[in-house]
Amino acid sequence: MSCWNAEIQLRSNIEAVAKMRRDLPLGGELAEDYVFEEAGGGSARKVRFSELFAEGKDTLIIYSYMYGPQMAQSCVSCTSILDALDGEAPHVMQRTNLAVIAKSPIARIMELTNGRGGGTCDCSRLRTIPTITTTTQSRPRAISCRR
Numbered sequence: 001m002s003c004w005n006a007e008i009q010l011r012s013n014i015e016a017v018a019k020m021r022r023d024l025p026l027g028g029e030l031a032e033d034y035v036f037e038e039a040g041g042g043s044a045r046k047v048r049f050s051e052l053f054a055e056g057k058d059t060l061i062i063y064s065y066m067y068g069p070q071m072a073q074s075c076v077s078c079t080s081i082l083d084a085l086d087g088e089a090p091h092v093m094q095r096t097n098l099a100v101i102a103k104s105p106i107a108r109i110m111e112l113t114n115g116r117g118g119g120t121c122d123c124s125r126l127r128t129i130p131t132i133t134t135t136t137q138s139r140p141r142a143i144s145c146r147r
Helices: 003-023 076-092 106-115
Strands: 035-040 043-048 060-064 097-101 132-135 141-146
Touching (some): 076 097
């Protein structure tokens, strides 16, 4: 098989898988209204999964930020993406809800945020869950998961 034919077959397979994904049913109901911890204004507060949805917006976009508690530092690629997302978030949030999820405790994420001068996961711009980071209609905040 030539490289050209392999490329055509690959593209065909990608399109077939994309169609299969589009044909999947929408997500099911959650077993419970999960509670997260959200950092904002220097303290943490409880926030429910249902509260991650602004009125009139039924779509929640979630980005998985690779920054687990055992990692010495966050994923460089994820950090780069979040730096860009920080500027794009207000535009994305015009039509959808936005969350960034990481496994580190909220305090650790806040340390990273403060050390970057308000860039990645800036809690005045993005929210963070266990961790989940989400955005609201105004400005996003940081959250950490508690089950």
